[in-house]
Amino acid sequence: MSIRIVIGGLKKEVMERAVRQAGGDHVEVTVTSDFEAAKKIKNGQADYYFGACNSGGGAALSIPIGILGYGNCATVAKAGGRPKQEEIEKLVQQNKVAFGMAVEAIEASVPMLVKALLKKHGLA
Structure with missing residues (x-):
């Protein structure tokens, strides 16, 4: 089993590389537009x-919020902020499916x- 992650927004190549490094064989990554990603x-x-x-919260999540609903989306790191493992x-x-972050926090x-x-899906 692998987790299917779609990537949109800015610095897609940096995000893709980070996802592949962190997830290895447990992730499938597709880089696309935020609109196509949310539809997928x-x-x-x-x-x-x-x-x-x-x-970290505006353009990164505006299309997913419109397509998937606000309750399914979350910002994990705003500009100038640091992500926190326990918050994530x-x-x-809470079953969020769309995550936004500031480019500086990728x-x-x-x-x-x-x-x-990975932990949620028993792959960690």
Whole structure:
């Protein structure tokens, strides 16, 4: 089993590399637009969305919020903020499926997020 993650937003290549490094063989990664990514989740073709923008909550999540609903989306790291493992694990346990972060926090946020998702799915 592997977790299917779709990536949209800014710095997609940095995000993709971070997801692959953190998840290894347990993740399948698709880089696309935020619109296509959210549709893939809604249609059951992907499990989770990761997106980045300058603020971490605006453009990274606006399309997923519109397609998937506000309650399914969460910001894990805002601009100037640091991600926290316990907060991320709580969001994952609340069954959020779309996660936004500031571009400056990709390298810190993605490993925490992937770790929490692997743990939830019994792959950690």
